[in-house]
Amino acid sequence: MQWFNDLQRKTTSPENAMRIRLAMDKIDVSDLLPQVRVPTLVMHCRDEAAAPFEEGRRIAAGIPGARFVTLDGRNHLILKTDPAWDRFIGEIKGFLRE
Numbered sequence: 001m002q003w004f005n006d007l008q009r010k011t012t013s014p015e016n017a018m019r020i021r022l023a024m025d026k027i028d029v030s031d032l033l034p035q036v037r038v039p040t041l042v043m044h045c046r047d048e049a050a051a052p053f054e055e056g057r058r059i060a061a062g063i064p065g066a067r068f069v070t071l072d073g074r075n076h077l078i079l080k081t082d083p084a085w086d087r088f089i090g091e092i093k094g095f096l097r098e
Helices: 002-011 014-026 030-035 053-062 085-097
Strands: 041-045 067-071
Touching: 030 053, 041 053, 041 085, 053 067, 067 085
Parallel strands: 041 067
Antiparallel strands: none
């Protein structure tokens, strides 16, 4: 999370960061999820700090045939140094082979 926080500090002002966050919080596409007709893989870290774990489950549940994978960790962005990295990459590779 610190890496992500540092990136945000370098790329936008605090005021713009707040505007972006508020705008993102208002977006709700849940009514469109049943219309997704492509293979879908949703992965979410169990203890992620930026978005509630149950939101990931809810998104996957709303997409017909979606697969949900729980990852161990806290990061919103999975980094190569994270414990979940190998599983993250393995799940993507398996999904792409299907």
